[in-house]
Amino acid sequence: MDPSEQDPLLLLRHSIASATPSAIVPTSSSDPSAPEVNLAQATHLRFTYPNPVSIPIDTQTRFISNGSPVDLRSIYFAWLNREVAIPEYNDAATKLNEELAGSATVHKFAFVERLDLITWLEGASEESEHIQPLSSERDAASAIGAAPGAATAAGGAIGAAAAASAVPVTSAGLKGLAVPASASARAGRGTLDPRLAQIYNGERRMADRNTVLRGIKPTDFSHVRKLAAPFMSKKPTSGTNGIVNNPVLALNQKPQRRPDPIILLSPSASSLLRLSNAKAFLEGGRYVPPDSSASSLSILHIQRTMRDIDPSRPMRFILVEGPEQFKPEYWNRVVAVFTTGQAWQFKNYQWSNPSDLFRHVLGIYIGWRGDQPPESIRAYGHRVMTCFVEKWREPGAPGAETGRWRDREVVENIWKAIENNMRIKGWKRDTAPLSI
Template sequence: MADPILASLRAVTSSGSPSLAYLRADGTPTTDLAEATDVSLPHGDQVPLDTATAFFAAGKGYLPVRAIVFLWALRDAPFGDYLTSAFQHQVAAVGFQERNELVEWLRGAKDRLDVGHAPIAQEVGGVGADGDTVMAEANATQAPPSAAASLAYRERRNEYTLRSRGTYLTPPGNKQFSHLTKLCYDIFIRNKPPPTAVSAMHGDAPSKRAKGKSTGLSAATGGAPADAIILVPPGFNTLLNMYNVKQFLDRATFEPADAVRAKGDAKPAYIEMTRKGLLGGKKSLKVLICDSVDRLEPGDWDRVVAVFAGGMAWQFHGYKWATPVELFTRVRGYHLKYHDEETSPSVNAWNVRVFSVHRSKRHLDQPLVLDIWADLEKWIATNKPHLLP
């Protein structure tokens, strides 16, 4: 596959380099791919992450550099986790076979790629001189692949795409099924009767709604409108999420989220907790924890007291305050990491307090959790005393 960009990427990934170097728009280095605009290649070359490569993915077209770099960063992750993360980061994902072939080629284990070539010339209307795939603009002539690549493409058209619980909810094209989330939320959480078939198809709200009735998180939980709210990251790969946050904050015991998921426990839509002995007294504080801001009404944001940052800026998409600078001036920010890991530069730039959890010494969890609660209670007393009982 004749592509100097892919060849340069392979030179880095196959050399045993621990990671690729990402750069922000101002040229400063970063470890956060979400905020990076360029990738640094050998000989000091910088390539924009949105640059198209010659790797052609079925249904996706020519993949940008960002998709290739993202795939390499998650090369050891299970395929389902890779698809879920790609959907969350809005990065083009490839199929199971294409991913394996591309990873092996980037490692240097293969000399050529039998996947990633454009469709055969009869289907795309192009004829090339050397038989290699070339980069092309929209509606431009594309060169046909080699005979082996053409055969591989024909075989792939008959393959069944591997599906997972993540990909079943990822429709092709620009289709959106967000209205189904609201429909299920109304029926199963709020116990509202389903709308008519026509209104459900278009995501229309019921024509009659009780005046003054709250549809926010408190209405779903039956809580009071003064209950404090804590937001956690929605991703599977974060150290703290909805799978293990209750055991950590309520029982002062940390268990990796992957271990909790392996038990088959379903992710809760929200969690209710009661913090006893508030500020050393006898009063208790009720806290609601969730990872989806879709359940928050405009008035609920005043009750958000803390946000656990996972380290990626995409977590704050849909927040009332979308930028970390503005967000962490209005709520208390926390970040949880392992004791033997470095804090990412993006987290260091945010106004959050970093806590380190030990990988194996569970007796250290209790003082850590007590420190978190003590810090949060003081912050609430100073900044949002109206939430105190």
């Protein structure tokens, strides 16, 4: 069998060119009937085009990276992830390496290497500086370059072999001679005289789109993104009047998206409302106790239509239990603070004094119906809204559902107070207040 028919890179390239869905199948056996398996479990790669053949997936290929050949699994994995960015590709390779558990390692290609490999595999380029030629191609090339008569001798040998086997010699069969793809077409019937092959090899190649636009070695401009990041993050603060007065900005400026309002919950273990049960209460209108096993939650998103602010679309609220990740401008988006009255909750707040805090932000306390709120909550006066829910009883216990219908009433009162406070602070359909 021709060594080129067993070459993993050529088999992979021909199978991709065939555009057949099942042309490349990872399997756990060399058996032609073996089913497809996950790439981490595969031991072979079965090619069905041009002829059915199974190649061990850890076979070393002719693609050289950092002076070492790259295995077939890494080549096929890079082709599967050809459309993702480098960070996502590296993350996927790390995940696959974890699944392989040390039995093998997927090679992570550099940006230029991966682009060169994918360009060659999809047929957009006929050459690659990272792919070594086949041994038969090197022998033919060295025979042609050895002496003036050597090329003719080598060409005659190739032509004689083709005539004896009744198989036409095409440009694919003389790939080591670097014959242009159009050479066989110009020969008329698919056969090519070796002397013509040598002449065609001296022609100037027509460049493809990759070499014309990017050159022989594509340039990586990813570093420009880091340089542009500080400029992209700075938004104009001159207001709408500056945009209207400047015709260039008026045409090109995109409308800024309204930021999401923020609600701060109490991180206290005694708080009746935590991240684990806030969605069921504030969105679903039913109180359930906090789930201690969900303590890993750090952020929560809920939606609510504020009819007096934007009746056409619901607003998304961000719920967090602490301001550790806050930027200074985030405090202008805080619309409510749920508290248990413990002063340590406000230690890292912009206004650590509760009296100052609740002059800027609506305070909300939730307790059990029938219990008295803490003395600190009563000391805050009208600046903190007190709400009470029915005491929780385990489902199935007598009276478990008694009074649970009042949960929705409590929730509606809370949202009504939040909406009224937002409207007073300057929240509108498309804008948020610049200060509170």
